[in-house]
Amino acid sequence: MRDGAEAMNAVEVRQVAKQYRRFGRRKSFGTLKSAFLSGSLFGSLQPKEVFHALRGVSVDIEQGRTFGVIGRNGSGKSTLLKLIAGIGKPTSGTVTVHGRVSALIELGAGFHPEISGRDNVYINGMMLGLSRRDIAARFDDIVRFAELEEFIDAPVKTYSSGMYMRLGFAVAINVDPDVLLVDEVLAVGDEAFTHKCLDKFADLRRRGKTIVLVTHSLDLVQRFCDEALWLDGGLARLHGDPKRVIDAYLLDVADSEARQLARAAGSGPRAVMPDHGTDLRTGELPDMSKAAEGRWGSREAEIVGVVLERPDGTPAQTFQSGDPVAIRLRVHAPRPLQDFVFGVGIFNAEGTCCYGTNTQIEGAEPGELSGDAEAVLHIDRLDLVDGTYKLDVAVHKQNGVPYDYHRLMHTFRVTSRVKDTGIYRPPHRWTFSGGVRVAGV
Amino acid sequence: MIDSLRHLLRYRALIASLVARDLKARYRGSFLGFFWSFVNPLLLLLIYTFIFTTVVPSRGGSDETPFALFLFCGLLPWTWFSTALVESSSVLIAGGNLIRKVLFPAEVLPIVTVLSGLVHFCFGLPILAGFFVYFGTPVAPLDLLWLPLVVLVQLLLTLGLSLLISALTVHFRDLRDLVANLLTLWFWATPIVYALAQVPDRVRPIIGLNPFTHLVVAYRDALLTPGPFTSAPRLAVLAVAALGVFLFGYFVFDRLRDTLAEEV
Numbered sequence: 114m115r116d117g118a119e120a121m122n123a124v125e126v127r128q129v130a131k132q133y134r135r136f137g138r139r140k141s142f143g144t145l146k147s148a149f150l151s152g153s154l155f156g157s158l159q160p161k162e163v164f165h166a167l168r169g170v171s172v173d174i175e176q177g178r179t180f181g182v183i184g185r186n187g188s189g190k191s192t193l194l195k196l197i198a199g200i201g202k203p204t205s206g207t208v209t210v211h212g213r214v215s216a217l218i219e220l221g222a223g224f225h226p227e228i229s230g231r232d233n234v235y236i237n238g239m240m241l242g243l244s245r246r247d248i249a250a251r252f253d254d255i256v257r258f259a260e261l262e263e264f265i266d267a268p269v270k271t272y273s274s275g276m277y278m279r280l281g282f283a284v285a286i287n288v289d290p291d292v293l294l295v296d297e298v299l300a301v302g303d304e305a306f307t308h309k310c311l312d313k314f315a316d317l318r319r320r321g322k323t324i325v326l327v328t329h330s331l332d333l334v335q336r337f338c339d340e341a342l343w344l345d346g347g348l349a350r351l352h353g354d355p356k357r358v359i360d361a362y363l364l365d366v367a368d369s370e371a372r373q374l375a376r377a378a379g380s381g382p383r384a385v386m387p388d389h390g391t392d393l394r395t396g397e398l399p400d401m402s403k404a405a406e407g408r409w410g411s412r413e414a415e416i417v418g419v420v421l422e423r424p425d426g427t428p429a430q431t432f433q434s435g436d437p438v439a440i441r442l443r444v445h446a447p448r449p450l451q452d453f454v455f456g457v458g459i460f461n462a463e464g465t466c467c468y469g470t471n472t473q474i475e476g477a478e479p480g481e482l483s484g485d486a487e488a489v490l491h492i493d494r495l496d497l498v499d500g501t502y503k504l505d506v507a508v509h510k511q512n513g514v515p516y517d518y519h520r521l522m523h524t525f526r527v528t529s530r531v532k533d534t535g536i537y538r539p540p541h542r543w544t545f546s547g548g549v550r551v552a553g554v
Numbered sequence: 555m556i557d558s559l560r561h562l563l564r565y566r567a568l569i570a571s572l573v574a575r576d577l578k579a580r581y582r583g584s585f586l587g588f589f590w591s592f593v594n595p596l597l598l599l600l601i602y603t604f605i606f607t608t609v610v611p612s613r614g615g616s617d618e619t620p621f622a623l624f625l626f627c628g629l630l631p632w633t634w635f636s637t638a639l640v641e642s643s644s645v646l647i648a649g650g651n652l653i654r655k656v657l658f659p660a661e662v663l664p665i666v667t668v669l670s671g672l673v674h675f676c677f678g679l680p681i682l683a684g685f686f687v688y689f690g691t692p693v694a695p696l697d698l699l700w701l702p703l704v705v706l707v708q709l710l711l712t713l714g715l716s717l718l719i720s721a722l723t724v725h726f727r728d729l730r731d732l733v734a735n736l737l738t739l740w741f742w743a744t745p746i747v748y749a750l751a752q753v754p755d756r757v758r759p760i761i762g763l764n765p766f767t768h769l770v771v772a773y774r775d776a777l778l779t780p781g782p783f784t785s786a787p788r789l790a791v792l793a794v795a796a797l798g799v800f801l802f803g804y805f806v807f808d809r810l811r812d813t814l815a816e817e818v
Contacts, residue, residue, distance in 0.1 A: 133816055199657045201815050219655040227579035236575060239568040240658045268582070 121211065123292050123323035124174040124197055129206035130347075131192050132163040166192040168347040169206065174340075176211070176291075177321040179314070181334035181355055183362055184344035190327045193344065194218065194294050197325060212291025212323075215241060219296075221281030226270035230261060230280055233269050237284045251287045258309075259283035279306060286313055292323045311337070331359045360431045360526065367462065367501035367524050408522065410515035414450055414482060414508045418443035419523050432495055434529035434538060440490040442506055446516075449483035453516070457490050458505035459497070460521060467497060467536045473511055482508075496538040499529040555808045562659055569662055569669065576670040591674055592681060595633045599626055602747050612748060619778055620689045627777050628746035628770040630678045635712055635766065636737045638671040642716035643723045643730040650818035660814050661807055664720040668712050672705070682777075697783045700776040707789060708769050711796035714803035721807040724817045745770055765799075768792045 167189045174180045182190045195201050196208050198216035223240055224233045234255055238248040248255075256265050259279040261272075269277065286293070293314075314324060314337065328334060334341050334355050341355040343362050350365075351358045420428050422439040432438055440457055456471030470490075472479070504523040509515040529538075545551050580591075603622045606612040612621070642664045646653060649663045686693060723729045744766045745753065753761050761767050768788050775785040 134813075195815075200654070202812050214657075216655075216657065219651065222655045223649075223652045225575055225579055227582050228575050232571075232575060232578070236568065236571050239565070239571060240652070240656050242658075245567050245571075 121176045122173045122209075123176040123178075123211055124172075124325065125207075125209040126170060126172045126174075126193070126197070127207045127209075128169050128171050129167055129193070129196060129203040129208060130165070130169050131167040131189075131196060131201070132165050132204045134163060165347050167196075167203070170344070170347070170349045171206075172342055172349060172352060174323060174325060176323055177318070178339045179318055179324045179326065179337055181338035181341040182325065182327045182344060183329070183331060183334055183341060183359065184350075185366070188344040189347040190344050191218075191296055194296050194325065194327050197292075198294050210292055213242070213288070214292045214294060215285055215288040215290035216294040217282065217285045217296065218294070219281075220278045220285065221269075224269050224277065224281065227268055229267060230256075230265040230269055230272070234265075234280065234284055237281070238288070241285060241288045243288060251289075255280075255283045255287050258287070258313075275303060275306065282306075282310060286310075286317075290322065292325065293317060294325045294327075296327045297329065331363070335359055356431075363501065363526050364430055364524050367503075367526070370462070407520045408518065409520075410507075410509070410517040412517055413448065414444055414446040414453060414516040416442055416506055416508060416517045416519055417445050419504065419506050419519065421523075421525050430524070431526040431528060434495065434497055434499065434527050434531075435540075436495050438492050438495045440492070440504070440506070442488045442490075442508075444482065444486045444488060444508060444517075446482045446484065446486065449481050450516075451479060451481055452510045453479050453482045454507075454509055454511055455488040455490075456505070456507045456509065460503045460505065461497075461536055462501050465536055467502070469505075471507075479511070494540070495527060496540065497527045498533055498535055498538055499527060499531075501526050555805055558659070558661075558808050558811075559804065562661060562665075565659055565662055568658070569666055572662065572666040573669045573673060576666060577673060592678060595626075595629055595678070596681075599629060602629075606747060612752070619691060623685050623689055623691060623778060624749075624774070625747060626682055626685055627774050628744070630675060630682060631708055631769060631773055632741065632744065632746055632766070633678075634671040634675040635708065636741065637674075638668045638712050638716055639719055639733055639737060641667045641671075642720040643733045646720045646724050646814060647727075647818055653818050654815050660811065661717060661804070664716045664807075665713065667720075668709070668716050671712070672709060675705070691778070692780075693777065694780070694782075697776050697779075700772070700783050700785075700789075704769065704772045704776055704789065707772075707793045707796050710793070710800045711765060711769070714796065714799035714801070717800075717803035717807040721810045721814065724814055725810070740764070740766065743767075765792060765795055 170189070170193060182193060184190050192201075194216070195218070196203050197210060198214055198218065199208075199210070200216070200218075221233075221237070223237055225236070231252075234252065235245065235248050238251075238255075239245065243251075256262055259276070259282070261276060261280055264272065264276065269280075272280070295314075317324060326334065326338060338355045340353065341358040342349055343351045343358050345365075351361050418441075420441045420443070421430060421432075422441055423429050423432075424437045424439070442455060442457075444455075446453075454471050454473040456469070456473075458469035459467045461467055472488075502525055503521040504525070505518070505520055506523065507515055507518040509518065543551070599622060602625055606625075607621050645663045645667050646660060649660075652658070652663075653660050719729065719733055723733075743761060743764050745761065750758070750761065750767065750771055768785075769792065772785040772789050772792070775783050
């Protein structure tokens with residue numbers, strides 16, 4: 114190790130691509146004969162069809178950082194983790210890891226059910242690269258962490274799945290790695306155990322160890338990680354501050370969900386085209402499954418920008434429930450207009466209109482709209498429940514004929530510590546009287 | 555490949571533990587655990603002895619060596635060999651979870667299979683000794699010193715084939731059935747129930763190509779055949795061949811190593 118102001122990289126991933134062979138059905142079963150017939154034994158191992166799990170990913174993970182990897186299923190997260198762990202080699206590119214790696218990819222992989230927990234700890238530890246002496250020194254810690262003092266000499270087949278996992282985790286974490294790779298193992302296991310694992314991670318962090326976490330729990334990434342990487346289709350889509358990466362990811366997921374819904378509706382038998390003239394006065398818009406996102410109108414006035422802002426004026430796409438928010442419409446009208454209405458509608462992921470309003474409903478008399486203009490809807494409290502929402506924004510005539518209608522084109526996210534449900538959260542509190550005692554509300 | 559072999563040495567404690575685990579797991583929970591491993595060879599022994607001494611008398615054993623003893627000397631190493639190869643053909647697939655999820659040299663698994671077989675083979679030696687006592691057949695102590703060497707040659711040969719089969723079976727699943735059937739053929743192409751001397755001259759060169767022929771002859775020479783150990787040259791050639799098989803098997807395994815995690 115060198116001393117310097119610059120931090121060392123614990124993991125260096127350079128232009129890593131990984132292709133998996135995809136053999137056809139016939140190839141994977143009746144194979145030996147066809148292998149001989151179609152040429153040499155080894156020639157037949159050449160893939161006919163390949164699946165690109167990673168397509169050139171480069172990332173450096175500094176020593177001591179906790180690094181989250183997020184992305185959809187099949188985006189290459191686990192492949193990346195396995196390559197870092199050294200299970201499999203990249204098809205091209207290089208992976209360099211400084212220090213001892215331990216991978217929590219599957220807990221207790223390799224436990225043998227018939228033999229005792231004690232023997233399994235030794236064998237599992239040796240598989241992970243410890244010597245017999247190392248394990249003997251750590252044995253008590255492992256058993257204590259797994260809370261299996263009484264059962265350690267019983268065969269593992271008598272363990273509950275929780276005990277099994279605790280033991281697997283205890284062994285893997287006590288390898289005392291410099292780089293710990295974790296693949297979604299916290300998703301299983303009860304609350305108490307999860308807390309214990311998180312405590313152990315925190316402990317490793319304090320001691321300057323590097324942790325790479327692959328997970329679907331964005332919450333975990335946001336709370337724990339110093340950095341996050343979003344993988345999409347085998348490419349690094351975004352890398353940086355966890356919150357920023359998560360927000361971008363969530364927006365993308367919501368977008369593609371909406372697209373999928375729209376596509377599903379488009380191919381269905383009751384493909385009703387949305388009424389382009391539907392206005393926001395009644396709030397009776399067709400639900401999201403029938404309407405595609407889109408844009409239409411005469412463009413006599415054009416919405417050139419939609420920005421959601423925090424009170425201090427910074428644009429944002431994620432808000433806490435109850436936050437104030439301003440929806441700013443930037444409009445351009447090449448020629449002066451006397452007949453105009455601004456409208457905004459908020460829809461949740463199910464396509465339910467949570468709220469809709471426009472300047473006409475609220476009694477504003479249009480004067481003149483010309484050149485560049487801005488209309489801002491200030492919402493003092495965004496009392497929506499946790500979820501992803503979409504906006505309709507429009508400028509239209511008083512009779513509903515649109516100049517420019519943006520249908521579900523703008524997405525934002527509301528987060529909330531309280532996971533209540535519904536479409537609307539009135540400001541509320543609980544009070545109690547009589548023979549009831551309650552804490553925490 | 556040399557690196558891989560050196561790397562493997564670091565895992566010898568793991569290999570030892572896994573062999574111990576194999577044995578423990580096999581014998582735990584079954585009443586006659588140890589005994590069962592020998593029921594099949596003993597049954598075969600009984601059947602062949604009955605057939606070849608009573609139904610179709612054969613002169614496999616000579617007058618002074620009982621047929622059962624003659625047969626057992628070939629059957630015991632064969633049982634180790636064939637069991638190890640059959641198990642090797644499924645060991646990587648059965649341990650697929652390990653290979654895909656834990657970083658450790660995969661060849662540990664077939665090696666453990668072969669070594670567990672070796673331990674069983676050693677457990678069988680006292681039974682063989684019991685036969686010697688029962689029949690009152692003398693053993694030449696000097697010849698007996700050759701036995702470990704013969705075992706070592708068989709170990710090399712079995713390891714090589716086991717590595718080859720285990721790695722290839724991952725890619726060609728039908729190899730498993732092929733191996734099982736090939737072993738039946740191989741059994742009869744080896745002078746186990748008959749003596750090499752009984753084989754007609756026309757066929758003998760073919761039987762002579764079979765490495766296991768020479769192993770069985772060497773085993774019998776060390777254990778049974780009166781007179782000094784005459785199989786030393788035979789064993790030397792076989793040792794070179796076995797080493798070649800081992801290196802080839804390991805080479806193929808090493809080449810296919812990176813594909814294993816993806817294919818199992």
